[in-house]
Amino acid sequence: MAQVTKALLEKCKRSLLEAKTEILNRVRDVRKDLGSSEDGKSGDEGDQTTKALAESEVLTLNERLRSQLVEIEMALVRIDQGTYGICEETEEPIEADRLLAIPWTRLSIEGAEMRESMNRRYAR
Numbered sequence: 306m307a308q309v310t311k312a313l314l315e316k317c318k319r320s321l322l323e324a325k326t327e328i329l330n331r332v333r334d335v336r337k338d339l340g341s342s343e344d345g346k347s348g349d350e351g352d353q354t355t356k357a358l359a360e361s362e363v364l365t366l367n368e369r370l371r372s373q374l375v376e377i378e379m380a381l382v383r384i385d386q387g388t389y390g391i392c393e394e395t396e397e398p399i400e401a402d403r404l405l406a407i408p409w410t411r412l413s414i415e416g417a418e419m420r421e422s423m424n425r426r427y428a429r
Contacts, residue, residue: 309390317408325377376409392416
């Protein structure tokens with residue numbers, strides 16, 4: 306089984322750390338914006354509804370960012386453990402281009418297709 310090259314590993318680790326920093330900054334900015342927009346229950350019913358929808362959208366975005374941050378953290382752990390770049394589904398190396406494009410991925414293209422096929426089969 307081929308191993309991830311040291312150069313590829315370093316590029317991916319750098320990308321993961323940059324993505325982590327970007328996400329943490331976005332979460333901080335979103336929290337700051339949400340905190341500054343809290344002005345009680347002022348405004349009419351339409352204003353309050355608009356504010357509630359905006360808050361819901363922010364919470365959804367925050368949840369997506371949190372999920373991506375977890376994936377990034379897991380990838381950094383796999384790098385430390387020496388298991389980075391191995392597909393969880395096929396146990397074969399993940400394609401270098403895929404790792405560069407999505408450095409937190411846990412699946413090769415083939416593994417992702419297999420998992421998607423299984424999910425569709427059991428979703429019925």
